[in-house]
Amino acid sequence: MKLANKLVKKWQTIGKIAGKLLLLYASTSKLAMERGLHERDRVGVQDFVLLEDFENEEAFIDNLRKRFQENIIYTYIGPVLISVNPYKNLDIYSENHIKEYRNKHFFEIPPHIFAITDNAFRSLIEENQGQCVLISGESGSGKTEASKKVLEYIAACSGHQTTVEGVKDKLLKSNPVLEAFGNAKTNRNENSSRFGKYMDVQFDFTGTPIGGNILNYLLEKSRVVSQNSGERNFHIFYQLLAGESDDKLQSLNLTRNLNNYVYLSDGQRGSVSNINDAENFRTVKQAMTIIDFSADEQNEIFSIIASVLHLGNINFTEDGGNSKVLEVDTVASASKLLGVNTDELTAALTNRTIDARGDVVTSPLSRDMAIYARDALAKAVYDRLFSWLVTRLNISLQAKDLHGARNNVMGILDIYGFEIFQKNNFEQFCINFCNEKLQQLFIELTLKSEQDEYRREGIEWVPVEYFDNKVICNLIEEKFKGIISILDEECLRPGDATDITFLEKLTHQLSDHPHYICHEKSSTQIQKTMGRNEFRLVHYAGEVTYNVNGFLDKNNDLLFRDLKETMSKASNSIVRICFPELEYKSKKRPETAVTQFKSSLNNLMDILMCKEPSYIRCIKPNDLQSPGAFNNDLVLHQVKYLGLMENLRVRRAGFAYRRTYEMFLNRYKCLSKSTWPNYNGSAKSGVKILVKELNYGPEDYRIGETKLFIRFPKTLFDTEDAFQLKKHDIAAILQAHWRGRVQRKKYVKLRQQVIVLQSYCRRHLAQQAIKRKREAVEKVRAFIKGFITRNDPPNGYNEAFIANCKRMWLLRLSKELPTKVLDKSWPSAPKHCQEASTYLHRLQRLHLARVYRLKLSAERKRQMELKVLAEKVFKDKKNNYPGSIGQLFQNDRIPKEHATQINNFVATAFGSERLAYSSTCVKYDRHGYKSRDRFVLLSTKALYVLDGKTYKQKHRLPLDKIDFVLTNHSDDLMVIRIPLDLKKDKGDLILVIPYIIEFSTYIIDTVGTANIISIVSRDSLEHNVVKGKSGVIDIQTGAQPGIVRDKSGHLVVIAGQ
Ligand SMILES: Nc1ncnc2c1ncn2[C@@H]1O[C@H](COP(=O)(O)OP(=O)(O)O)[C@@H](O)[C@H]1O
């Protein structure tokens, strides 16, 4: 959760930054808008809605002209774009321009075809609303160019994945192919579309084009066989001859000379200086490859084109009413290219078979009829090839995956414009009918529906007068009464129906119609301007006079059964597909051309009605295709018939923008706290709150029944701006929540994983623990068994027990080992370890002793040696020995005051001898046992006895001559036995030495043997006196140790107890 909070914060800050960036962006785009306003002042108004004198036609034209002269060809009437053909290339379609118009508000930047496309494109993506761009205008006013710009823009705007590139390429490349086969040079337009085209581009939900579909309408096929003076056949013929290789041309039996072909030489000006046919041919071939046309398909296509040229060159003679082919070779060439039998084709061109209720009758054709049949074939072949091309293109453009693309369709309608020629034929009739229908659609979707809507929504409204051309549409297409019905009737009627009988019927039935003018019933003035075989229609765009010549033929569109049959057997597969067997075998009459056209138009209207339209109204500034020329009258005429003035009037009176409350609330509810995130009341009341909070002025909007109406684009523009800013905040919040969720999901998953892992670990640990416990129990049990049977013969348990005992004892021992030499304690040992214990004890003691020894100083060592020596000699032999143990031995027991004298003596008397011990002592005379103080000094050689007062030497007794006697009692008596040869010393010496054990030890140490001292365990002791006499010393024990002379004359030594 903490993580999620962090993320929320992080995203909020990112959102804020994005918001600031957006503000920055908004301010820069406002700059662009201001620039646009500035330009507006300079060159008129960029939206006619801003025109002050908006009901004045002159002011209208003036504005258009001013802008046109400044090369500003685009102007709005609200959302409708007016485009004036500049007839020169302007630098306004570059990549940069595309970028500039990308995702900008419609009213923010100067009018442009990109702006209107972007607007439609965004509605498509954001609101999922199908769109159509309706481009209308006269021939040469720039419709086809406009449609290409629209396509280029949406291609440039969408993503750049490779798959998309393929689709976009195909969409864009379909144009050169269609134009090569369907466009031609006319006197008004060097690249005039001779067919109507409606193209659907399909998008996926991201706005990426995924496919397309093209509908084609009424190719002007008569152009294949004849053209007006100054005009050309379809481009592809010229392109093939100019651009194809010599080899290829030869294989098609063609030469480059245009004059060799009847179908091309009619128009006189075959080559046109500013059309590069060879170059265009390469472009077409390249485009065909991109659209996946196989080499075989391309071969077959160009074979058909070549065959049409050959067909045109077939001539006939007549012999007794029977036509005969003149150029057999040419027929052979054509049949070879079409893949049909030459004889069969020849026969089919010169004969007609009629199946009249089972009676099959073949009759030869006259020369005229043969020519008619030939031209009909050429037209049919070309026309059907064109339709096949469109079908084939559609297969290539088919979206691979239509999932979710149902609503995301943008249609582009580029259909032939209104045509008023000197001589108008069946084709012009159809084309102008089509334009009437489109105008009707325009009225339906804009003028009428707009006003109807105000009425429906209960908005106060002053109705605007406009011309509703419904009446003309009805004149043409009404069932049973309309021109089309009458024409069809004439075509189907048995008997001698001719164009003239058709005209008569028209006049008969329609002469009262305000939009129908006939020669017969008109004033002479009008009659002067009309032929007898003509009728005139007052179209919404002006009066057009039609010559009925050829109406029936063209409407019947008759192709003889023989030719159909021959074609159906062609080996050229395209030809075979175009002429199905079923067709010629069918007994049913095919629908007439105009009926087919009518139903395809109605179909188109249905398609367009369910989409949101964007209008581009193209205007031709002059008839000369010249840049810069602006013909006021010509433009005014177009402005009038396009209904632009009415359009503007309605626009001015109306509201720029409207949306259902639900849609408006849904989009902008985030702009008010009261409506965000959900508003509980009705959408209408929500919107009321919203507009109040958005500070809409009372004139800025109206509340309708189901919709909100906003008068000025700017109001909406501000709201949209605020929304765009807010959108980022909301996106940030959503993003944060979403990210939080994702993280939480991750966390929960991770946690679960951890828990699983943990449970595994725990199980493992628990298993181990139980194993350990079990082992412990086993151990305890074995231990107890071992304990119980510890004294039994080895049985495994007791062995382990004993081993453990030993181990434990050793462990205990290691911790309780005595650390002092004198510490003789020793931990008790179990039974089995007694031996080891004793052994170890000894080892330990040895070890401690050794350590002790090693640590001893020389002095201490000597002390020790002396002590050991003393122990050896005196332990258990002399009773006062234990009393000596506690005291350290010293070799100098002379009180301090005597030290100097003694030292002097030693220095003078000792010579090389070394003093080993010195002490005070008491000497008892041999006679009378009088006690006298003496010093005794032990040297390495002798024992010196000095006078206690004078320090004079009394005795020097060499150690090798004397020995010492001690008693075993606790006394300090020492008798020194002196041999007779040392008699000058007059018998044994009786001394009492204060540290008798110490002194004795030093003596033994000095002499090197204990034999020098004998310890007697007697109660009396004899000692020599001079001349063999002896005295007795008695030893007694008592509480008061001392020495006294008893009555018997014995010396009595009282030893301690
Ligand atoms: N926007 C434009 N910029 C430059 N030239 C244009 C533009 N629109 C049209 N033209 C010129 O006018 C000619 C006729 O335009 P086109 O679109 O074929 O007319 P339409 O389809 O209405 O008959 C083009 O061949 C081109 O030379």
Ligand SMILES: [Mg+2]
């Ligand atoms: Mg065109």
